[in-house]
Amino acid sequence: MFLNHIYLIPLFPAFGAALMFFFGRRLQKSAVSAVCVGVVVIAFVFACFAVVQYSHFAHGTGQPFEKILYTWLGSGDSGLSFAKKDGSTAQFNADFGFLLDPLSAIWLLFVTGVGMLIHIYSVGYMAHEGGYYRFFGYLNLFMFAMLTLILANNYIFLFVGWEGVGLCSYLLIGFYFHRKSASDAANKAFIVNRIGDAGFVLGALTLVWYLGSFRFTEINALARSGHYLVGDPILTIAAILLFVGATGKSAQLPLYVWLPDAMEGPTPVSALIHAATMVTAGVYMVARSNAVFVLAPTAMKVVAIIGALTALFAASIGLVQNDIKRVLAYSTVSQLGYMFLALGVGAFAAGVFHVFTHAFFKALLFLGSGSVIHAMSGEQDMKFMGDLRSRIPTTYKTMFVGMLAIAGIPGFAGFFSKDEILWQAWSSEGGAYRILWFIGIATALMTAFYMGRLIFLTFFGEPRMSHEIEHHIHESPKSMTGPLVILAACSILAGFLGLPHSLGGSNRFGKFLEPVFAKDARVFEAEKPAQYAAGEKEEEKTDPMEYALMGLSFLVAVAGIGWAYRTYGRADKGYCEPLAEKAPPIYTVLYNKWFVDEGYDYAFTGRRKLGDVRLGVMGAGEASSWFDAKVIDGAVNDAGWLTRAIATLSTWWDKWIIDGLGVNGLAIFARCLAIPARLLEWGLMQWYALVMVIGLIGFTLYYVWK
């Protein structure tokens, strides 16, 4: 029953959003929170039941449950037919369809679960803010869009959700729209997202042109049928275009620039959208398209390389930022890089596992930072924090757990997922990606360091805040600390779901996801139990290298945290930035985010001018338009002038030479000849007679003398 009505899951928060849209202004805060939080709780409970029912339905085969509500574009078997690349006709079908399989089940659970916790948290956080109903309305609208994205069964419906989350991101980042920085950040987010969306749409359309369908089940069947060769160029292009979309949505190089600025929004927004859910949409979409990506190794390499580079790049910036939320934002970008690295080397399950654990500990860290900011009466700069350990204990303890999780200390969630990714990077394709492993481990060191720095600057050391703020420091209300505690527990427990074989676990997470990423289309047939048995046997052996790497990542994590403690955590040191003292140029570059934003400003926004000339792409546009107006139109005008000049010449020639000489000239010539002849005409008859006589005499003489 729950499974059959799975379409209700997105509709619950949609109802909440609609209610806020129509009646929100008139409702009391308690009513608003009751409705909006309530619908998400209902959605979560519904989702849990649906997933349970699904597991009965699928009996472990991983067969997806698909339910098509209504065919939106195209109509069943007739209507919009189009020609595919190979000439055959196909039907253009985009429907409101819902697909539940292990991948979307996982996303569904953690999106609704973390979403529910964040909604509860927001009740406390936004209690004193204006626009309460608007906030919850947008938050519910976001949940609707995200759930649509996750449950969609085809690229077009997924894109509806994709755009919806982009819109809600814009609305929520710019929630405090009175601040110019906030509305600018909202614009930036939406516009940069849109650039990625163009890539996504092109990728989806390439796929439909080549394969003939938008639906994931059909595309997977086609891709795994063996009909298409590995390294197929069209599929490679489609995969890269889809990844461009993921780059925009999930903040990878080069389209990550919106995420740090997105911290202008309220902290629950940062937690929900920019840590746990929206930014994972890109990862979800790539994982969903794994059948296509597997056929395009070049695209996978691109994904892995960009993921690894993003991880390193963002971590380097996070080392020196002072705003607590910015550090977490760059941390998110960096961790997303890890996820794409995993997807790129072919370890899809590991990437998804990291998404899952990351959702918990990143949401925890963001909410915790929100709690800190709340306690600090709005102060976000870590330079002015310190020694909050004893003053806000619950927040401190939960954030400490989050830090350990993200740094990758064994026993906490992050260790298992991150380690799995690093192991896969080391061992995939016989070690072809070792350099990416190296980048990954360097990033892990930096992650541990900057997260340790965050914790130590905030909670340890000397108190550096003004006395005003110091007096007001208080622990957050239960509605805020409750979710923190729950998330902290999840950060610890969630890791054990993916406990790898090498440590004696059964990796239930990976097993659950296996059918989604199977290379073989014949997974759902009866031979499966035998295959599973064989598969299990294979996985039993573990490479001793895995233990070595595991130990190495543990050492790296401890080293990072230890070093951060030495630099920032001691009570005797005030705030100091050793990097700034020892290597100021490096510090400046990192602090200014490698000047990427400035670079984009010069190259693309067209706001910078050199004298009178606009720079960058817009400048090229202006130069082109100048060229068109002056040179090309000038040529056209000159051609016109030339035509008129020739026409004038022709006219002169016709009038004076042809008419003058030819026509009139002949007449004048005739007249000239006639003038002397005319003079002979006296009209005298006798003169004529005389002439006759002379003629006569002449003839006579001629004949006489002849």
Next chain:
Amino acid sequence: MVPITTIHYLVVAAALFVLGVVGVLTRRNVVIVLMSIELILNAVNLNLVAFSRMWGNLYGQAFAIFIVVDAAAEAAVGLGILIAFFRNKETINVDEIDLLKW
């Protein structure tokens, strides 16, 4: 005494012809011009009759009759033109007939 041969008649006819031509060319009075034309025609007649006598047949004389008829008609027409002209211009001075002058 020299015997009168054909040549004598031809010479007389030629002299008459020349007189006639000169008359046409030089006289101012239109009537006198017309009379000179008659003189030319008659000179031709004389020529023809002389040759008729020489050859001993009547061809020349027959043609002379034709020319007489022709002269008569022509004189009639010429006088008609003269009268028409006089009605217009009130003069019979040839020098004043120059309407076709340039």
